[in-house]
Amino acid sequence: MTATMRAVVLDVPGRVRVQEVPRPTLESATDAIVRVTTAAICGSDLHLVDRKIPGMEKGDVVGHEFVGIVEDIGDAVTTVRPGQRVVASMFPACGHCRSCMRHQYRTCPSFQIFGGGPGFGDLLGAQTDYVRVPLADMTLVEIPEAMTDEDAVFTGDILATAYQGLAEGGVRRGDSVAVVGAGPVGQLAVMCAPLFGVDQVFAIDLVPERLEAAKALGAVPVDARIGDPSDAVFDQTGNLGADVVLEAVGNEAALETAWSVVRTGGTVAMIGVLYDEAWPVSAGDNWLRAVTVKPIVGDPLTHRHELLRLIETGKLDPAGIISHTMDLDDAAEAYQLFKEHRANKIVLKTGATP
Amino acid sequence: MATLTSTDDVYTYIGGIFREALADPVLGPQLAASGVVLRLDYRHPDAVLVVDFPGGTVHLGPDGELPKANITLSMETELAHQYWLGRVNAAAALAKGQARAKGSIPKILKLAALAKPLFPRYEASLRAAGLDRLVDEVGVR
Incomplete structure (x- = not known):
């Protein structure tokens, strides 16, 4: 096992680059480590990289829309297991606090956004080879076998x-x-x-x-x-x-x-x-x-099951809006294309396979 | 329903009531203080009036260099005529889509309230011109 991995990080305001960063490990019994297969670039990634939303520093890892394979789980994780293909909510939530009971997940005390910078919990982003997922039982959900990564990744944020x-x-x-x-x-x-x-x-x-x-x-x-x-x-x-x-x-x-x-x-x-x-x-x-x-902050936790079903039954075709599928290594170019409206929606592939 | 039937009539009677308002020693300063430049787009018959309250001018017709409006109201001329007779609920007309507004709704409603003392003068101007029918044969919206 290598100690580092590739990650898309803020280089200078308005620009990202791919660099080696330490590979994440389990920090809590409720964590999972996910081997990312597909990550998407979201408009809010641009807001962070351009520092409309301040706080991102050079070297911070970006990205919150991702699909991958569960690599490892903490002792307290019960609903997902290694080897499962999963999509993550762009933010974790505990699932049992007062806010969560009201489906107001954005005000859960555990709310943080993957790659959202210090203002949103400083959780490392997911445009990487591996990502640590807090509260994995809530944050992750298994993807139906026949569904592509490219469809499923949308349920983690923008479709929701x-x-x-x-x-x-x-x-x-x-x-x-x-x-x-x-x-x-x-x-x-x-x-x-x-x-x-x-x-x-x-x-x-x-x-x-x-x-x-x-x-x-x-x-x-x-x-x-x-x-x-x-x-x-x-x-x-x-x-x-x-x-x-x-x-x-x-x-x-x-x-x-x-x-x-x-x-x-x-x-x-x-x-x-x-x-x-x-x-x-x-x-x-x-x-x-x-x-x-x-x-509204999109709420994948509330809607992802119905959205997965709507995709599965052909009523939604989110992958149809993808204009570019690029390698994670080409993230800097991808961000530029997206920023200049020369791409509609871009997904980054890490090369990892189920 | 009876209404103004020509663009010239719109400019004479509705344009006229705006000129009266601007010249009014009480109302004029209040209207000027509103800061509103009001554009009115009327249909059937078509007419355009731009009333520059701070500048104290009324421009008739779409041609020439018009002051830049910060509020625009569009409606049928018939509705405007009924309004000046005091028979239109301005807020309801906007909500029902009888009139279309661009700009500050509070300012529009404030202007509507300021205009109330002018309603009898509008009616009087029509009667003075022998156009009693335009007053007597108008319903209430």
């Missing part, structure tokens, strides 16, 4: 995030939904929308390729470069606006767009990563318009 945006947004049959940001999360929201009986879903973005991708999934594309998105949404919703808006970017411009397209009495679900952005309207404006606001 998109799905939760619709669920927590209170989408009802016949509703109109607007998704601000047609990146990977936005595209998955479009993909999930028919499961909620949505009548029409608008995808708003500035990037033509992303709009095309969303259109192919069934969205009405709204090119925010051409006109005011609110005109397009109001024109096609009987002048009412969207019942539910998913803000899937995480910046002030997207928040402003979200509030401009939501109907009076509608809901804005904020599924993009926000850190210190200003609110786009006054509290009074929001109150007068009776807009419900849902700040």
